[in-house]
Amino acid sequence: MPDDLSPPEKKPGQLLARGVCRHLLGHDFVTVEELTPTSGLRVDVMALGPKSEVWVIECKSSRADFQSDHKWQGYLEWCDRFFWAVDEDFPTDLLPEDTGLIIADAYDAEILRMAPEDKLAPARRKVMVQKFARHAATRWHAARDPDFIPSWGL
Amino acid sequence: MPDDLSPPEKKPGQLLARGVCRHLLGHDFVTVEELTPTSGLRVDVMALGPKSEVWVIECKSSRADFQSDHKWQGYLEWCDRFFWAVDEDFPTDLLPEDTGLIIADAYDAEILRMAPEDKLAPARRKVMVQKFARHAATRWHAARDPDFIPSWGL
Numbered sequence: 506m507p508d509d510l511s512p513p514e515k516k517p518g519q520l521l522a523r524g525v526c527r528h529l530l531g532h533d534f535v536t537v538e539e540l541t542p543t544s545g546l547r548v549d550v551m552a553l554g555p556k557s558e559v560w561v562i563e564c565k566s567s568r569a570d571f572q573s574d575h576k577w578q579g580y581l582e583w584c585d586r587f588f589w590a591v592d593e594d595f596p597t598d599l600l601p602e603d604t605g606l607i608i609a610d611a612y613d614a615e616i617l618r619m620a621p622e623d624k625l626a627p628a629r630r631k632v633m634v635q636k637f638a639r640h641a642a643t644r645w646h647a648a649r650d651p652d653f654i655p656s657w658g659l
Numbered sequence: 660m661p662d663d664l665s666p667p668e669k670k671p672g673q674l675l676a677r678g679v680c681r682h683l684l685g686h687d688f689v690t691v692e693e694l695t696p697t698s699g700l701r702v703d704v705m706a707l708g709p710k711s712e713v714w715v716i717e718c719k720s721s722r723a724d725f726q727s728d729h730k731w732q733g734y735l736e737w738c739d740r741f742f743w744a745v746d747e748d749f750p751t752d753l754l755p756e757d758t759g760l761i762i763a764d765a766y767d768a769e770i771l772r773m774a775p776e777d778k779l780a781p782a783r784r785k786v787m788v789q790k791f792a793r794h795a796a797t798r799w800h801a802a803r804d805p806d807f808i809p810s811w812g813l
Contacts, residue, residue, distance in 0.1 A: 527809070530800065535792070535796035535800065536800060537799065538803075553792055553793065557785075557789055634785075634788055634792055635707075638791050639709075641796040642691055642707065642799075644799045645795050645796075648803070650680065650681065653681050655685065
């Protein structure tokens with residue numbers, strides 16, 4: 506794994522997220538990372554499809570990482586489909602069967618089991634697309650204009 | 660104007676856009692540049708407010724730049740408010756009175772005249788927020804994962 510493609514500051518879960526985001530673009534889903542749907546919750550990857558489909562993907566780098574997550578069921582109400590993303594060595598028997606499963610590495614991923622659909626109500630979908638839009642635009646603004654440091658922070 | 664803050668590849672209109680985007684963030688509007696609302700139209704700046712308000716800002720660096728724009732009236736149906744952004748030397752008498760006016764430079768901007776509001780229908784607003792979200796996320800993905808070059812391009 507060449508160093509220039511995997512900067513040391515990325516954690517294992519973040520590397521999985523990178524592979525997931527790359528793969529989902531091939532399904533015409535755009536993504537952001539670390540979005541906060543509501544106070545106290547932060548999803549690893551949120552993906553937005555061409556028809557405003559909202560998927561959430563939680564990336565787990567190890568058994569311990571999964572077992573210490575006591576919040577994941579709280580994510581279900583913020584998306585149409587919920588997936589786990591894990592690497593090929595992860596003991597996938599641990600994962601609930603009624604969730605989606607993605608096998609990922611830092612470079613790509615593959616959907617092994619499609620998550621069941623539980624469609625958002627229209628009002629909540631509207632809120633989520635708006636949150637997604639503002640999250641993505643804020644990050645993209647900071648990236649394209651790195652010299653801009655507003656007094657209130659970005 | 661220090662060189663490191665104004666890379667030579669940016670055109671005068673793009674420098675105005677940078678100042679506009681900086682200023683609008685202070686109004687809690689996030690922005691993208693060069694979004695295509697529909698085939699054949701590309702807006703300089705599209706801004707999204709906290710309540711899904713959609714503003715379009717066209718940046719004009721000179722009289723000739725303004726006079727050669729024969730498409731701007733086509734932008735009106737894609738936003739709640741339409742603004743021109745020009746520098747302080749621009750002959751603002753040229754601009755239609757029933758549009759908004761922003762005076763900008765490469766570093767900041769100021770809204771001199773608020774644009775009249777002509778609210779989007781809910782269905783079109785939904786389309787615009789979705790387009791905005793996907794535009795911002797695609798650009799942000801390319802920026803945060805520059806090593807990723809999908810076979811179909813970004």
